[in-house]
Amino acid sequence: MPATKKSSADLTAAPKRQHKAEAKAAAHPHGKVRPLTRIQREKQDVILEAALEVFSMHGFRGATIDQIAEVAGMSKPNLLYYFPRKEEIHRRLMAALLETWLAPLKEMDATGDPFPEIRSYIRRKLEMARDYPRESRLFANEMLQGAPRIIEMIELDLKNLVDEKAQVLLGWMDEGKLARTDPYHLIFSIWATTQHYADFDVQVRAVLGPSRNGEGRFEDAARYLEQLFMHGLTPKPAGR
Amino acid sequence: MPATKKSSADLTAAPKRQHKAEAKAAAHPHGKVRPLTRIQREKQDVILEAALEVFSMHGFRGATIDQIAEVAGMSKPNLLYYFPRKEEIHRRLMAALLETWLAPLKEMDATGDPFPEIRSYIRRKLEMARDYPRESRLFANEMLQGAPRIIEMIELDLKNLVDEKAQVLLGWMDEGKLARTDPYHLIFSIWATTQHYADFDVQVRAVLGPSRNGEGRFEDAARYLEQLFMHGLTPKPAGR
DNA sequence: CTAAGTTTTTTCCAACTGGTCAAAATTCAG
DNA sequence: CTGAATTTTGACCAGTTGGAAAAAACTTAG
The missing domain is CATH 1.10.10.60 (Homeodomain-like)
Structure with a gap:
């Protein structure tokens, strides 16, 4: 690793x-x-x-x-x-980046069960934040500036993929396998929480202090996020 | 607004x-x-x-x-x-920014109940992302660059505040009012999910499409995040 | 009104920026 | 080994950058 x-x-x-x-x-x-x-x-x-x-x-x-x-x-x-x-x-870098960046979401499989699927999506994204922090920051930098050089790709490829996966999530919700909620914001929250560990790395390190700064912090993050999302998205039994 | x-x-x-x-x-x-x-x-x-x-x-x-x-x-x-x-x-901007940035967390009150406290913390952070997106991006930019100009403030003021509030969260967990989990990563996840709407605004807009781009998207986000965190952090009844 | 203090403009500069060009050095196919 | 093609270098350039200096314009207290 x-x-x-x-x-x-x-x-x-x-x-x-x-x-x-x-x-x-x-x-x-x-x-x-x-x-x-x-x-x-x-x-x-x-x-x-x-x-x-x-x-x-x-x-x-x-x-x-x-x-x-x-x-x-x-x-x-x-x-x-x-x-x-x-x-x-920059163009070459961004083109290659988008591919890599979307790959984990592409893998989310509609025929699988939501919890394993979402869990491993989170894992994969977190691993990317750990193993490719520079790519994550490159992407973040572009976003902060309004994505002037990749806005079309965002509006086409990325949007289409997210639309498709939002449908998958909605499907799971309809089957009662996943708490009913906004699938788009769900995806946003996974992006945000995982990429945070690459983009705000300095802050994370500073706050956790020297004691908790081994690669172990990614394990802790994984455990926490898993708990948050798994609990947070467990469907309530119909009534109430 | x-x-x-x-x-x-x-x-x-x-x-x-x-x-x-x-x-x-x-x-x-x-x-x-x-x-x-x-x-x-x-x-x-x-x-x-x-x-x-x-x-x-x-x-x-x-x-x-x-x-x-x-x-x-x-x-x-x-x-x-x-x-x-x-x-x-830049220094002046950053100094003023840090104050404002930490204010919402400072307000989290140990004597209150965890759920209302956390809920309104999320609300406040989301409002800041909506009302002060430039400040959020300024902060993000500095972080991406390794926070060269504010690292000391991060390591002192911010770290101390987070340490303090992590204790508050731990207290609530001890009382069984909040699911036991890592308080630091909990705070990170609130930062990440809320600031995402300012920092990655272009992406959010592009993905949601023209139809969902009114200020309403912040309401949707608030609803979603509330659900995620409230469910995700509800303590399980002891056993199991 | 006037003089001292404040604000603004004009001119300037050295360092840096993205980029060009031709010559020199290197690589490589035959 | 040789000549053609490729790669590298050094010198250069016009535009931009952060910033200095000083004079001109403006405020304002008395």
């Missing part, structure tokens, strides 16, 4: 064919569109990893190419050889 | 005597430390209000003095006459 570094390998590695070609064509003033070379692939990954580090802390405007280049261990012009503009790096 | 503009009046108006003097002394190269003039007070408020707007969207590094000056309706040098450095503005 390593929570540090290298964590974005899977994220940065899946940028969607189309984008690759795009980036390539843009990155290289030379005419032809060729497959990426080994060095191109490696360096792009190094850059995206560094960019994740910097963007997730300072947001788009607050991050500088110099900074990213330094973290990536290369010169600024060299970095710009791979990604001709700052926005391009 | 106005949720827009002018909302920071009370925030920016309470900068703590000591700070005022400090700011004054620093702002004016002239020797003596005099009480603030009317214009100074007014303009400082205008600037802080503008700075709140800008900092809350772009974070400290992403915000520029020019931007703040423009929103404040004055020239950059003029603004710098009142606050000689960018950091100073």
